[in-house]
Amino acid sequence: MSAPVPLTHITRARNGRPAKRRAQFTVNGEPVDVLFAPHKTLLEVLREDLNLTGTKHGCELGECGACAVLVDGEPVLACLVLGLDAEGRDVTTVEGMADGPALHPIQEAFAQYGAAQCGYCTPSFMLTAQVLLEKNPSPSRDEIREALSSSICRCTGYVKIYEAVELAAARMRGEEADILEEAIYGR
Amino acid sequence: MQDATKTSRKATFPTGIAGSGMTSVELDIPTSEPPVLPPNEDLSVVGKRTPRLDGRLKVTGAARYTADVRLPNMLHAKVITATVPHARVKSVDISAAEKAPGVRAVHVLERLLGSAVVRDSSKEIASKYPIVRYSGQPIAAIAATSPGAAEDAAKLVKVEYEVLPFVVDADEARKPGAPLVFPAPADMAATAGGGGGGGGLTQAGNVRGPARGGMFGPPRGDVENGFAAAEVIVEGEFRTQVQTHSPLETHGVVADWRSDGLTVYSSTQGTASVRDELAEVFGLPKTQVRVITEFMGGGFGAKFGAGNEGVLATHLSKKAGAPVRLMFDRRTEQLAAGNRPSSHQKLRLGAMKDGTLKAIHLVNFGTAGVGTGAGAGGPAQNMYECPAVLTEEADVFVNAGPAASFRAPGHPQGCFALEQVIDELAERIAVDPLALRDRIDTSESRRLERRLGAERIGWSRRKAPGSDPGPVKRGIGVAQSVWYRFTDMDSACEVRIARDGSVELLSAVQDIGGGIRTALAQVVAEELGLQAADITVRIGDTNFPIGPASGGSVTTNSITPAARNAAHDVKMQLASLVAAELGVEPSGVVMRGGTVAAGAGGKSLTFRQAARRLKTEQIAGLASRSANYSDGKRAFDRYGGVQFVEVAVDTETGVIRVERVVAVHDCGRPINPLAIESQVNGGVLQGISYALYENRQLDRNTGHMVNPNLEQYKILGARETPVIETILIEEYRGRSSTDAGGIGEPATVPTAGAVANAVYNAIGVRLREMPMTPARVLAAMAAARKEGGRA
Numbered sequence: 008m009s010a011p012v013p014l015t016h017i018t019r020a021r022n023g024r025p026a027k028r029r030a031q032f033t034v035n036g037e038p039v040d041v042l043f044a045p046h047k048t049l050l051e052v053l054r055e056d057l058n059l060t061g062t063k064h065g066c067e068l069g070e071c072g073a074c075a076v077l078v079d080g081e082p083v084l085a086c087l088v089l090g091l092d093a094e095g096r097d098v099t100t101v102e103g104m105a106d107g108p109a110l111h112p113i114q115e116a117f118a119q120y121g122a123a124q125c126g127y128c129t130p131s132f133m134l135t136a137q138v139l140l141e142k143n144p145s146p147s148r149d150e151i152r153e154a155l156s157s158s159i160c161r162c163t164g165y166v167k168i169y170e171a172v173e174l175a176a177a178r179m180r181g182e183e184a185d186i187l188e189e190a191i192y193g194r
Numbered sequence: 195m196q197d198a199t200k201t202s203r204k205a206t207f208p209t210g211i212a213g214s215g216m217t218s219v220e221l222d223i224p225t226s227e228p229p230v231l232p233p234n235e236d237l238s239v240v241g242k243r244t245p246r247l248d249g250r251l252k253v254t255g256a257a258r259y260t261a262d263v264r265l266p267n268m269l270h271a272k273v274i275t276a277t278v279p280h281a282r283v284k285s286v287d288i289s290a291a292e293k294a295p296g297v298r299a300v301h302v303l304e305r306l307l308g309s310a311v312v313r314d315s316s317k318e319i320a321s322k323y324p325i326v327r328y329s330g331q332p333i334a335a336i337a338a339t340s341p342g343a344a345e346d347a348a349k350l351v352k353v354e355y356e357v358l359p360f361v362v363d364a365d366e367a368r369k370p371g372a373p374l375v376f377p378a379p380a381d382m383a384a385t386a387g388g389g390g391g392g393g394g395l396t397q398a399g400n401v402r403g404p405a406r407g408g409m410f411g412p413p414r415g416d417v418e419n420g421f422a423a424a425e426v427i428v429e430g431e432f433r434t435q436v437q438t439h440s441p442l443e444t445h446g447v448v449a450d451w452r453s454d455g456l457t458v459y460s461s462t463q464g465t466a467s468v469r470d471e472l473a474e475v476f477g478l479p480k481t482q483v484r485v486i487t488e489f490m491g492g493g494f495g496a497k498f499g500a501g502n503e504g505v506l507a508t509h510l511s512k513k514a515g516a517p518v519r520l521m522f523d524r525r526t527e528q529l530a531a532g533n534r535p536s537s538h539q540k541l542r543l544g545a546m547k548d549g550t551l552k553a554i555h556l557v558n559f560g561t562a563g564v565g566t567g568a569g570a571g572g573p574a575q576n577m578y579e580c581p582a583v584l585t586e587e588a589d590v591f592v593n594a595g596p597a598a599s600f601r602a603p604g605h606p607q608g609c610f611a612l613e614q615v616i617d618e619l620a621e622r623i624a625v626d627p628l629a630l631r632d633r634i635d636t637s638e639s640r641r642l643e644r645r646l647g648a649e650r651i652g653w654s655r656r657k658a659p660g661s662d663p664g665p666v667k668r669g670i671g672v673a674q675s676v677w678y679r680f681t682d683m684d685s686a687c688e689v690r691i692a693r694d695g696s697v698e699l700l701s702a703v704q705d706i707g708g709g710i711r712t713a714l715a716q717v718v719a720e721e722l723g724l725q726a727a728d729i730t731v732r733i734g735d736t737n738f739p740i741g742p743a744s745g746g747s748v749t750t751n752s753i754t755p756a757a758r759n760a761a762h763d764v765k766m767q768l769a770s771l772v773a774a775e776l777g778v779e780p781s782g783v784v785m786r787g788g789t790v791a792a793g794a795g796g797k798s799l800t801f802r803q804a805a806r807r808l809k810t811e812q813i814a815g816l817a818s819r820s821a822n823y824s825d826g827k828r829a830f831d832r833y834g835g836v837q838f839v840e841v842a843v844d845t846e847t848g849v850i851r852v853e854r855v856v857a858v859h860d861c862g863r864p865i866n867p868l869a870i871e872s873q874v875n876g877g878v879l880q881g882i883s884y885a886l887y888e889n890r891q892l893d894r895n896t897g898h899m900v901n902p903n904l905e906q907y908k909i910l911g912a913r914e915t916p917v918i919e920t921i922l923i924e925e926y927r928g929r930s931s932t933d934a935g936g937i938g939e940p941a942t943v944p945t946a947g948a949v950a951n952a953v954y955n956a957i958g959v960r961l962r963e964m965p966m967t968p969a970r971v972l973a974a975m976a977a978a979r980k981e982g983g984r985a
Contacts, residue, residue: 044340044342046342047342051341054262055341058264059255060255060258060259060261060262060264061254061255061256062255063259063261063442063443063491064261064521065442065443065444065524065904066524066903066904067523067524068524068903068904068905070524070903070904070905071442071524071904073442100255101253101254101255102254102255102256104253104254105254110250110253110254114250114253114254115253117249117252117253118245118246118249118250118252118253119245119249120245120868121245121246121249121709121868121869121871121872123246123249123252123253124707124708124709124869124872124873124876125441125442125443125489125490125491125492125706125707126248126251126252126253126257126489126491126707127259127441127442127443127491127492128442129252129253130255133253151912152912152913152915153912153913155912156911156912156913158912159442159904159909159911160442160912161440161441161442161492161494161876161880161909162441162492162494162707162872162876163707163872163875163876164872164874164875164876164877164878164879164915164918165875165879165912165915166875166915166917166918167871167872167875168912169915186243188243191864191867191921191922191923191924192211192212192213192214192642192646192858192921192922192923192924
């Protein structure tokens with residue numbers, strides 16, 4: 008990340024709160040030009056000023072991982088980054104994963120597998136998995152575990168998340184793959 | 195609805211477990227009930243693995259959670275919480291905050307929800323404001339034009355406290371002379387998810403109770419006689435910690451008060467429960483309170499009713515004349531939004547040498563903070579056949595946030611103790627733990643589940659406790675679940691067919707992640723001969739027919755019969771319109787595979803063609819849950835569930851690693867096995883996380899929680915996730931028009947107990963205290979060595 012804008016550059020408004028600052032960056036390929044209070048995190052700018060609520064707010068402490076986005080292609084916790092730090096960067100959120108109506112193979116696999124249960128942590132897992140698969144098209148289960156360990160899932164239980172990432176990886180490698188069937192006794 | 199002069203008819207239902215000998219039962223059911231639904235193998239949509247209808251919304255970020263709701267002119271709220279664990283609030287000065295930039299409203303709470311209340315209000319400490327009884331207790335809230343402005347203004351609120359003595363440690367709180375949390379006996383109501391505790395119990399100091407007996411009645415038999423007759427007695431003392439729900443989406447609402455009614459977007463497990471509480475607090479007719487929950491990010495039992503957050507936001511909206519968004523921050527979520535009570539259980543069990551149980555006696559002291567409902571006796575009362583069972587359970591009040599129902603209240607903690615003691619009994623009488631359970635457990639589903647799980651995990655390779663060579667020792671353990679098939683009768687659906695052939699279901703029921711949206715579509719699709727994706731499901735809105743609160747594994751059992759009955763009603767309306775054209779009686783019209791036909795091989799129309807025959811643009815069927823089918827002598831239905839766990843314990847570091855879990859479960863007729871597996875996975879992982887990591891820690895010197903976050907409050911993550919294999923059995927009982935059950939609670943009940951039994955098998959030492967941290971493992975091993983040396 009670039010160095011933050013020095014605080015001395017921030018002028019004070021009359022009500023005692025710092026005046027808004029302007030930042031220009033791209034979000035999901037589109038240039039944006041936003042005016043916001045300089046203390047705002049990238050998470051707040053995305054959700055409040057750009058209305059991109061797919062990026063979730065879980066703890067605002069960098070602990071739960073729900074706010075992961077990609078900045079210049081790397082996973083970053085948006086609650087730990089100032090919005091001003093996005094200046095000149097390329098930000099990708101879950102809203103930018105699909106190609107128009109066509110879902111990304113990771114999205115397809117998450118939906119198909121039920122890897123999104125309540126769905127609140129899902130965007131962060133998918134974006135992190137996207138970076139993993141770009142770098143490593145055939146990750147082992149342990150490599151997936153490691154790569155996804157920055158986000159907490161409280162309800163699905165990770166297993167279907169791993170399986171979905173493995174399914175997406177296989178499809179992205181051009182293999183024919185379908186979801187695993189679990190045994191139901193008596194069938 | 196149909197209403198014949200004859201009110202009931204005989205119907206024959208499949209019963210038993212598919213693949214393990216099915217039989218049937220004839221029951222009298224109301225004539226208005228649809229025909230018997232055959233077993234899943236004869237169905238085309240129900241019972242099939244079906245991707246969630248809302249999957250696309252969730253993976254594109256388009257699913258709107260309460261935290262995502264943005265309304266025009268919406269204000270942002272900040273809650274002011276208590277900074278001390280026990281105090282009388284002398285004054286709350288909001289004058290500076292009210293004048294702060296951007297502030298539109300300030301509200302100070304007059305009445306606190308979610309806490310026990312002094313039974314005789316004249317004995318409560320005299321105070322203008324609610325007494326502060328835990329650090330983090332909500333006191334007031336501010337609404338401003340931005341979150342930052344609300345936060346800044348919150349710092350200007352001056353709360354003056356008259357500090358009172360406090361106690362946060364449950365053992366200390368039990369001692370004579372401990373600071374009193376309540377000046378007189380106090381009670382708390384249960385929520386839709388359970389919890390709470392019986393009213394009117396005696397209270398001495400901070401100890402309320404004990405309550406004797408459980409939800410199915412008073413103590414059974416005479417334990418004194420039972421122990422006298424027993425040939426073997428095993429006993430143990432067990433402690434379990436406080437666990438917080440920690441949903442990723444915190445508690446919160448967006449409240450929009452208008453002259454024509456109140457609309458509240460709420461992250462809740464019960465839309466109707468939020469409506470009812472707000473209607474009561476604000477004196478509004480229920481019809482003027484609308485609660486909407488499109489998507490919600492986890493609740494696990496803590497999200498019922500409006501809560502203090504809902505009441506505060508509504509007051510602020512009313513005062514400001516604008517919608518107000520109030521989401522708890524993570525810290526407040528940890529302190530004030532519910533938790534699983536602790537337990538301190540002394541469990542004694544008497545048996546004959548063949549394993550036959552003679553007596554079970556449980557004495558338990560648990561703390562639910564300033565709430566009640568710390569009982570853990572369910573498994574002891576209900577798992578095994580035993581002529582004498584006595585449970586004596588007391589709530590210990592401490593100055594900490596109130597408990598809330600948490601996924602199978604009392605049961606994971608109860609199983610942690612009971613299932614270990616059962617294993618100890620097996621060892622004492624030199625019987626395999628599974629063989630002992632085969633002798634003393636009358637549940638046919640668990641019998642099969644034990645066999646299936648044992649085969650899958652490879653029980654036969656299980657070694658003698660602690661016999662692995664080397665520092666890392668592996669072990670296999672088992673534990674069982676018990677839970678109950680509760681039904682929420684406040685469950686209704688409307689199913690509509692439009693003239694273009696599109697089908698819509700409406701209900702206030704909310705999808706908390708379990709996937710009820712998809713299950714409802716499957717049930718309606720099955721009835722109408724369509725596919726799940728053909729059904730538009732509109733739920734999570736109290737403007738629709740009432741829905742059950744999603745707690746206690748009641749949702750699927752409660753709402754799917756209403757959906758099927760409504761679908762059947764509208765189906766018969768459509769059938770009547772086309773019957774003559776098809777040349778059959780309406781009852782002879784078959785809807786299958788997208789066609790509407792006069793039986794097999796008869797004249798047929800597509801569903802769309804049939805719908806075009808509607809005389810009006812739309813027809814609809816409305817049905818409420820009808821009573822469970824019964825012959826008047828059937829016992830309350832229970833769920834089983836057996837989990838097998840394989841662990842590796844590093845005896846040098848004390849680190850326990852769960853490597854593999856085989857979870858075998860039943861939930862009546864499974865509707866969507868794909869979603870059920872997710873629920874089981876989630877239940878297992880919450881159970882492991884509870885067993886090994888999670889622990890709300892309170893500083894006894896300051897009364898504050900030292901880990902009110904998700905970093906020091908440790909939750910199992912991706913790295914600690916084992917392989918989980920789920921085996922589901924299909925069990926039929928002829929209980930309703932779908933005969934479906936729930937899975938949320940059973941999936942987490944046995945896990946911690948199974949981990950503990952596996953740890954014993956690995957190292958030959960019992961862990962009787964949770965979480966089973968490396969330090970506790972090492973300490974238990976050291977204690978065992980010392981004991982062994984002395985002997």
